[in-house]
Amino acid sequence: MALLLRNKGIKRIRPLAGGLEGWRKLGFPLVTGKAETETEPQA
């Protein structure tokens, strides 16, 4: 997906190393349920 966006000209794409699992393993906070579902990223 990151490659696709990069190909579309969006240059400041930063894949999260290790994904959600990497974040979780470090004990960083998580929220349960719906995130800001189907909202515009700029909002």
Place this chain on the structure above:
Amino acid sequence: MNETLSFLMRHGYTVLFVWVFAEQIGLPLPAVPILIAAGALAGGGHINLFMAAGVAIFAALLSDGVWYELGRRRGVKVLQFLCRISLEPDSCVRRTENAFTRHGAKSLLVAKFIPGFSTAAPPLAGVFQMRATRFLFWDALGSLLWAGGFIGLGFVFSSQLDAVTGRALSLGSWLFGILFGALAAYIAWKYIHRQRLMRQLRIARITPEELKQKIDASEEVVVVDLRHSMDFEADPETIPGAHRMEASELEEALHLIPRDRDVVLYCT
């Protein structure tokens, strides 16, 4: 080349079985020309039409069965492995999951006509724990459509194919060289292009620690949770403030993505 043709005539069923099985198991061998050739051979009376179709369907079902069972036992890792070795690994898993979510078992009916999806669909049926009888039914129908369609095409146009084969034989090894060279160049170009982009993305990758610091410092950063809805249902936890989107929605909303700040993505 004449020796090759006579070899095909002598061992038509075996070649057909091995070739179709190899293609369906994931080797980069196009089976369609062989199916059409088998149809043409049947049209010329060298092999039996129904026997050829039966052999091709059996070979396809056998390899699909192997992938289905692997999908059942090993889960989504099998699909990830298959997509990693495909020519379009970046969209392969997402495309396959989306097709299966939309059409369910019926997607097996057309899977063999779609490059990439052909090998990925059977393990996905296993991943989704589809009943074996249901899988066999739809996969057999799909195999019949696919193998029967192309063998039938070769059968109907067998006389025209004779003329094409004659012309190809007159061009001899040059034709083979040109076709092989074009295919090799295409695969090499895709590989080099992908490696270059992957290198750029490896550099741009953000660590969880760095992201946490940015969020804590209230820096302008957009976090997007791109997990498939099935994955999200299985694990509904997400990073605070993350925008959740289906990958297909993101493609449609490209104009909404800010260009002046970092966009952090995760899809696993």
